[in-house]
Structure formats: C-alpha cells, structure tokens
Amino acid sequence: MTTRPSGACVAVRPLAQLTTLRVGGPAEVWEVDDVTAARDATSEPFLALGAGSNLLVSDAGVDQRVVKLGRGFDDVRTFGSDTDVWLGAATPLPGLVRRARDAGLSGLEAVLGIPAVLGGAIAMNAGTRHGEISDVLQEVELLVDGSVERLPASALDLQYRRAHLPSGALLLRARLTLTPSTPERVAAAMAPVDAARAGQPKATSAGCAFKNPEGDSAGRLIDAAGLKGLRVGDAMVSHEHANFIVNLGQATAADVDALLAEVQRRVSVPLEVEWRRWGY
Secondary structure (H helix, E strand, O other): OOOOOEEEEEEEEEEEHOOOOOOOOOOEEEEEEOHHHHHHOOOEEEEEEEEOOOEEEEOOOOEEEEEOOOOOOOHOOOOOOEEEEEOOOOOOOHHHHHHHHHHEEEOOOHHHHOOOOOHHHHHOOOOOOEEEHOOOEEEEEEEEEEEEEEEHHHOOOOOEEOOOOOEEEEEEEEEEEEEEEEEEHHHHHHHHHHHOOOOOOOOOOEEEOOOOOOOOOOHHHHHHHHOOOOOOOOOOOOOOOEEEEEEEOOHHHHHHHHHHHHHHHOOOOOOOOOOOOOOO
C-alpha cells in the first residue's frame, strides 16, 4: 500500500472486499479524504465506489481506477438538528437516518435500512415504495475536471433508481432539507418501512437484483415462477425474498451473472437488473 501525501491511500485490492455481495476482482483503489486528493484521484478515468451495494463486479476486476471517499467526507458524527444541511457523500445512510429520527427530523424514513452512503444513494436515487432520497435532495456539490461545482437536484433528472450525473463527475457533498417533527412521530413513520424490510434476507447480497416492472413487483414475479432457492454455484435466489440473490459463501461473479440471466429467462415479464455492473 502506498500513502500519498495529499490525503489519498492507494492500493490494488480485490473489490470483493469492498462490495456487499462479496464478489469481484482487483482494481487500483484510491481512498481520498479531501478535495485535493480527490482532484489527484480523478485526473484519470475512474469509477466512484460508495458502500458497494447494488453493484456486481466481474471476477476479472476493472482496469479503471476506483475512487472511494474516506472519512473526510463522512459527516454522520457532526449531523445535528439542522433542517437544511450539507453532508459529505461518504456519510452512511443508516446512521444518518437514525440521527435524523433522534433529532426529530422527518424526510428520511423511506430510506430506512438501505445499506448505502449518501453519494451512492443519490447516484441510484435509492428508495422504497414509501419514497426516495430525491424527496429531500436540494443540491449537490461535484468535482468535475478538477473544479468544484454545485448543481440543483433538478439538474440530475432523478428517476426510478437512477440519477444523471455529469460525465466524469465525483459527487462530494449534498444538501438535504428535512422537516421538523418529533422523534416519536418519525419513529412511527418508520414502522411500516421497517416492517416491509423484515422479510428481506440477512445473508450476503447486493440488495434488490431487479427493478420492479410497471405496476408489479419483481419479487412477486420471481416467486410466482417458483424460482426461490434456484442456485448457480454459491449464488442463490433467496428463500426469504425472491428479488434478492445471496452469496452462500464462495459465489463468483460468473455464478451471480448466470443466475441473473436464468431468472430473466424463466420469468415471463422482462426484468431489468437494478445493479450497476463493472468490468463487463
């Protein structure tokens, strides 16, 4: 490992160590803690890595540099009771949701339990049927070609599980607007979201594998096709929730990719993979 004086830690690492599905080959990973280091890291073509959920990396890894924001962009510890707040893109979403609840701030209930950092949640417009991160997003701060720029959320054309960031941009910070409430009311609003997530598997996964088709549920369609428990190698369609593919321990990206294709082949309605794919 090489430590760069500008605040970047650089190493070639298997991305299986940095993704929630625990599969993926090597890449040169730059973990940066300040804007100066981020400028250095983004001087070449790169891929931005958040918490590593909603991501399938090939067994061969990726040739591009991978940039990951470090603790210098994590503001969960300093988040207080401000309703309009700038937060670093590496701020973990679960901790932010809990702190907002404890401060009596409403707006983040819908993203309860999503294993993401704020930047990744924005890039995927993370959410549930109860709402999305775009509901509270006002503005973003980006590093583009070495310059720090700010854009309103409206410029990102936020859609279902997708945001349109400028090409070559690294998301640094975001401004959220929350609504004053009470801890009790926020907790009550979280209850149905928490109940809906109770049926999701605790095993290693990357989150929901397929986008929900218009007016239907991918999980329901996969379950109706009798595919719970379908397995390729150590990749398996979860018995608990059919829209989750779990890693039983030694799954490869090739196993997961083959299982995704088999599910798509066997379900009568076209299913679109929700995850990003690197190295394909």
